[in-house]
Amino acid sequence: MNEEVRDITIIGAGPVGLTTAFWAGMREANSQIIDSLPDLGGQLTTLYPEKWIFDVPGYPRVLAKDLIDQLRQQSIEQFDVPVSLETTADRVEYEGEGSERVLRLVTDKGDFLSRTIVIAGGHGAFEPKKLPGFDMDPWEGKGAHYLVGEKSAFAGKKVVIVGGGDSACDWCLNLLDTAAEITLVHRREGFRAHEVTVKELNDAADAGQVAIRTPHQIREVHGNGRVEGITVFHSETEEEEHIECDAILLQLGFKTALGPLKEWPLEVEKGAIKVDPVMHTSMEGVWAAGDITTFDGKLKLIATGFAEAAIAVAQAVHHIRPESRIQPKYSTNTGVPGSVEGQA
Numbered sequence: 001m002n003e004e005v006r007d008i009t010i011i012g013a014g015p016v017g018l019t020t021a022f023w024a025g026m027r028e029a030n031s032q033i034i035d036s037l038p039d040l041g042g043q044l045t046t047l048y049p050e051k052w053i054f055d056v057p058g059y060p061r062v063l064a065k066d067l068i069d070q071l072r073q074q075s076i077e078q079f080d081v082p083v084s085l086e087t088t089a090d091r092v093e094y095e096g097e098g099s100e101r102v103l104r105l106v107t108d109k110g111d112f113l114s115r116t117i118v119i120a121g122g123h124g125a126f127e128p129k130k131l132p133g134f135d136m137d138p139w140e141g142k143g144a145h146y147l148v149g150e151k152s153a154f155a156g157k158k159v160v161i162v163g164g165g166d167s168a169c170d171w172c173l174n175l176l177d178t179a180a181e182i183t184l185v186h187r188r189e190g191f192r193a194h195e196v197t198v199k200e201l202n203d204a205a206d207a208g209q210v211a212i213r214t215p216h217q218i219r220e221v222h223g224n225g226r227v228e229g230i231t232v233f234h235s236e237t238e239e240e241e242h243i244e245c246d247a248i249l250l251q252l253g254f255k256t257a258l259g260p261l262k263e264w265p266l267e268v269e270k271g272a273i274k275v276d277p278v279m280h281t282s283m284e285g286v287w288a289a290g291d292i293t294t295f296d297g298k299l300k301l302i303a304t305g306f307a308e309a310a311i312a313v314a315q316a317v318h319h320i321r322p323e324s325r326i327q328p329k330y331s332t333n334t335g336v337p338g339s340v341e342g343q344a
Ligand SMILES: Cc1cc2nc3c(=O)[nH]c(=O)nc-3n(C[C@H](O)[C@H](O)[C@H](O)COP(=O)(O)OP(=O)(O)OC[C@H]3O[C@@H](n4cnc5c(N)ncnc54)[C@H](O)[C@@H]3O)c2cc1C
Pocket: 011, 012, 013, 014, 015, 016, 017, 034, 035, 036, 037, 041, 042, 043, 044, 047, 048, 052, 053, 054, 055, 087, 088, 089, 090, 120, 121, 122, 123, 124, 125, 126, 258, 259, 260, 261, 289, 290, 291, 292, 300, 301, 302, 303, 305
């Protein structure tokens, strides 16, 4: 077990967690990040990697996945921050007293020791919703996907997208320039997506670019080791149809839950952690930033999460080194600390 004590353990590798690691590096504090997902980027990677974001100041527009890549370079790459993915925070134990106090973050992959913790857990740990009524598990990794990491994974493929919400409809439109064929299967008539998206989808269907099968459900998946086709049935008439395909993209939404964090002695309001004006939670040595926080005037935006992370880190560093000033020096004067002591 790694018994090294770092300055800050960051829970969450979304945009705000990555930014927290950046601010830590700028304050010459060493940090480490854990996240329950297999990839960096939180909601941006999981829910909308190929969407343009227009309200991150400094970028007239930026693709979500590109913003995460820039944040990755600026934070974990620049400051060599260790990241443990597929690792879920379970509980915190306090050890020692006063300036010797250490927080032991217990996870499903072992313990992480640090002087402080910043929770940047967004809406909590993510899990894609499974298809009701059909077990897709045996086809995962063999053509069935819950996430679109790179659009190129669907290049030239006959793709069946399953779902009726924004993400299913968005991916139909987003993959038009990538996939060879797209069929959208939804068990109900009509879609629960933005009006503009539904109009664009219907236009694409009228132009023969997308085949829509509603109300239809999956009855069977065919293939010899990989997806080669599916049988769908009409939800009312039960009439069956075979659709040739080599990829199935399930877009049924995500379950998010505070999960184990709910058991922590944190003050929680409507699923979010209450913080004071300096982003401190009700637990000693634990700050929070980003979508997971709530306070008067809270905005759930990437831009405000960046600022919350700066405040949380300034406080955490001051807590560890009381002689340090809370206000950071301007980077125009200091540049970026060359190497951070103790960083891996
Ligand atoms: C479709 C969509 C479009 C959006 N568009 C915009 C936009 O245009 N502009 C904008 O500003 N915002 C937008 N947002 C909101 C933006 O994505 C969020 O504000 C942002 O992702 C918050 O970042 P975060 O790092 O706080 O949380 P998240 O991105 O949610 O990341 C939190 C991370 O913490 C991890 N985590 C949680 N609990 C644990 C645990 N116990 N252990 C380990 N890891 C854990 C999660 O797995 C996750 O990776 C959009 C959101 C959606 C869904």
